[in-house]
Amino acid sequence: MKDFNYHSVKDSKEASKLASSSSAFLAGGMTTIPSMKLGLATYKDLIDIKNIKKLSGIKVSGKSVTIGAATKHVEVSNSKDVKKAIPSLSSLAEGIGDPQVRNRGTIGGSIANNDPSADYPSACIALNATIHTNERKIEASKFFKGMFETALKKGELIEAIEFQIPEKSSYQKHPNPASRYAIVGVYVAKHKGDVNVAVTGAKSCVYNDKEMSKALSGNFSSSSIDGMDLDSSEMNSDMHASAEFRASLVVTQAKKAVDAC
């Protein structure tokens, strides 16, 4: 791994002051460090944001659950408040990687990285999340731009993620048996008035499946999406699963999620 300067900062202002075109924010480092070790990324400065107090913690209000960006997966999965307000979010966190990854990895890191197979982006889309940064608030539907791309500008730091509490929800994934990343993961959330069906792992970026959302908004039953033939032309195809298999998995996992709601 090429050398860099490590900085540990105490507040967001200090973090953005240090940020440049050759820097990265470091939270759990579960993707940043392996990428740097493999030479896929090099930075002159790593800005460790874990010690910014404001970025950690979970708050539940009547309508939403707000999770600080540097909150670890293990904290989300163990939180009684999250379990009570949005149980599917707690079980999503429990299914990420392995215990050592969950002890280090953070929600903000996962979202900022926007891996096409990551779990958390689907929660943001399904639960109409608002991403709070040090500069503005961004709706989840406008945040995830493409493979590993987000609406974040250089030096912009995620501070918290605010999830809307749904009436019912469930996240179901078909994990890669080795990495536990989603080959396909589907997060179904029924809100007052509409249903979101957020899909991860299937395409280059998380998305809300409009066809299934519409069908489920009319009749919230797995029978309303049974046998749906999704277009697989934009779906990922690799050694683990073909595009056609992924298209079929999306429907299967969505049905499982609806039944589990």
Added chain:
Amino acid sequence: MGKISLEVNGRKVEKEAPDNTLLSTFLREYLQLTGTHIGCDTSQCGACVVHVDGNSLKSCTALAADINGSKVTTIEGLETNGKMHPMQEAFKKLHGLQCGFCTPGMVMSAVDLLQKNKKPSDTEIRDWLEGNICRCTGYQNIVAAVKEAATKM
């Protein structure tokens, strides 16, 4: 370059190291604690698992600078006065290893599990050891060893 101050296995250590020094490198090359193994070096195999402030992590995927000031326990820190830890005893008794390369990480990960869940089921043990890969045993004896240790800890 910066000063890394840690408490490792109850002993205070302080060394100068470049900022890109991984915790696994710091333990093995700066402190000669070679019980922590580096297997895949890509955060998948778990041979490098140690405890930092009571929680297990993969030391090949943490910067030494990042955990500055923490308490670290490695496999060398488990024994007391030359007596093996119950988890080590159980691995020995039930043949929870063959070549032994993954064992330090397996043991550290399993000890962390029992800290959090005193009587884990087979499924809970297998789920917990998700991040530790063994190419010899087929895992059966490892799971048996963790169950045995749970009765002794």
